[in-house]
Amino acid sequence: xxxxxxxxxxxxxxxxxxxxxxxxxxxxxxxxxxxxxxxxxxxxxxxxxxxxxxxxxxxxxxxxxxxxxxxxxxxxxxxxxxxxxxxxxxxxxxxxxxxxxxxxxx
Amino acid sequence: xxxxxxxxxxxxxxxxxxxxxxxxxxxxxxxxxxxxxxxxxxxxxxxxxxxxxxxxxxxxxxxxxxxxxxxxxxxxxxxx
Amino acid sequence: xxxxxxxxxxxxxxxxxxxxxxxxxxxxxxxxxxxxxxxxxxxxxxxxxxxxxxxxxxxxxxxxxxxxxxxxxxxxxxxxxxxxxxxxxxxxxxxxxxxxxxxxxxxxxxxxxxxxxxxxxxxxxxxxxxxxxxxxxxxxxxxxxxxxxxxxxxxxxxxxxxxxxxxxxxxxxxxxxxxxxxxxxxxxxxxxxxxxxxxxxxxxxxxxxxxxxxxxxxxxxxxxxxxxxxxxxxxxxxx
Numbered sequence: 001x002x003x004x005x006x007x008x009x010x011x012x013x014x015x016x017x018x019x020x021x022x023x024x025x026x027x028x029x030x031x032x033x034x035x036x037x038x039x040x041x042x043x044x045x046x047x048x049x050x051x052x053x054x055x056x057x058x059x060x061x062x063x064x065x066x067x068x069x070x071x072x073x074x075x076x077x078x079x080x081x082x083x084x085x086x087x088x089x090x091x092x093x094x095x096x097x098x099x100x101x102x103x104x105x106x
Numbered sequence: 107x108x109x110x111x112x113x114x115x116x117x118x119x120x121x122x123x124x125x126x127x128x129x130x131x132x133x134x135x136x137x138x139x140x141x142x143x144x145x146x147x148x149x150x151x152x153x154x155x156x157x158x159x160x161x162x163x164x165x166x167x168x169x170x171x172x173x174x175x176x177x178x179x180x181x182x183x184x185x186x
Numbered sequence: 187x188x189x190x191x192x193x194x195x196x197x198x199x200x201x202x203x204x205x206x207x208x209x210x211x212x213x214x215x216x217x218x219x220x221x222x223x224x225x226x227x228x229x230x231x232x233x234x235x236x237x238x239x240x241x242x243x244x245x246x247x248x249x250x251x252x253x254x255x256x257x258x259x260x261x262x263x264x265x266x267x268x269x270x271x272x273x274x275x276x277x278x279x280x281x282x283x284x285x286x287x288x289x290x291x292x293x294x295x296x297x298x299x300x301x302x303x304x305x306x307x308x309x310x311x312x313x314x315x316x317x318x319x320x321x322x323x324x325x326x327x328x329x330x331x332x333x334x335x336x337x338x339x340x341x342x343x344x345x346x347x348x349x350x351x352x353x354x355x356x357x358x359x360x361x362x363x364x365x366x367x368x369x370x371x372x373x374x375x376x377x378x379x380x381x382x383x384x385x386x387x388x389x390x391x392x393x394x395x396x397x398x399x400x401x402x403x404x405x406x407x408x409x410x411x412x413x414x415x416x417x418x419x420x421x422x423x424x425x
Contacts, residue, residue, distance in 0.1 A: 088298075
């Protein structure tokens with residue numbers, strides 16, 4: 001039983017770490033502000049979310065799990081909001097998304 | 107493990123401090139300085155000073171960044 | 187040549203500082219002087235001396251109250267300096283003409299951000315109140331609560347676009363709130379003189395008196411700190 005439990009925890013943590021890796025790669029490689037913000041917000045919400053969920057399951061019977069779930073709720077609220085605020089400000093100050101160059105798949 | 111955490115954080119801190127000192131873009135410097143404060147906050151927490159960490163997060167990463175941004179808005183973005 | 191001199195000066199200063207560091211006791215060394223005299227006394231007598239279960243609070247507000255008083259005056263002076271430097275060049279006489287309405291901000295705040303901030307604000311305020319109230323027993327206290335509350339007020343001002351022209355509290359009340367820290371210390375000094383015969387002394391009787399003085403200081407530092415942070419923000423943003 002504990003083995004299955006731990007396997008779930010490890011799988012969730014690895015999933016989150018993979019999302020962080022993908023988000024960081026996106027931040028470094030994607031061409032313009034909007035696509036980079038998109039990549040980073042994915043790793044903030046899904047990556048940090050699943051790692052926090054893994055931690056909550058890891059300490060599950062103890063009340064600390066509830067605290068971690070509250071943290072998860074806070075992250076789910078705050079990180080998309082900050083990303084939205086950035087994108088909103090960029091859009092309203094007139095930052096144009098990068099147009100695909102000729103011959104590039106759009 | 108604990109020493110490794112400290113080392114990684116201190117290396118990050120040093121890198122950010124050098125970046126803040128070297129960049130000519132004041133907006134980037136303000137954002138980097140906010141990141142510096144967040145790393146510093148984690149270090150305070152790790153050193154067993156949660157009250158200092160709270161202050162660092164609220165003042166260092168929050169309020170001073172906004173004050174820096176306001177000051178940049180009133181003057182100019184490039185360092186001359 | 188100049189670069190060489192700079193590098194030389196930095197190397198000399200760095201060497202002196204490293205030599206000084208080498209003379210310090212190891213961090214956490216139980217035989218260090220600070221742990222054998224001062225800290226030992228505070229750990230042994232702090233609770234009965236000050237009535238505060240959090241020894242950090244005991245040190246900040248009782249044993250080292252003068253230092254804390256200095257810090258409070260410093261942040262108050264910072265706000266005063268910003269107000270003097272950023273004061274409008276030719277302020278209209280009070281009550282004569284209303285200032286022109288400020289231009290709309292360049293980017294209207296997004297309703298999503300406003301909703302989330304309004305959703306989170308009561309929790310942040312409750313956390314600040316907990317940190318202030320429980321600073322006596324848990325990590326935290328007036329400064330921490332003040333900066334959390336101040337950051338919340340700044341956040342709300344940014345999102346709601348409130349400025350100097352729509353103050354949260356009347357200007358006269360805001361002045362008193364901004365001076366709350368030094369005022370609380372002044373009151374504590376008078377209480378100390380009357381009750382304990384020493385400036386900033388804690389009265390021995392009644393037992394709740396010490397708690398009341400500490401709470402007064404925490405409240406003054408917290409509310410004053412928050413008002414000063416908000417004042418700095420509003421003053422720097424201008425009209």
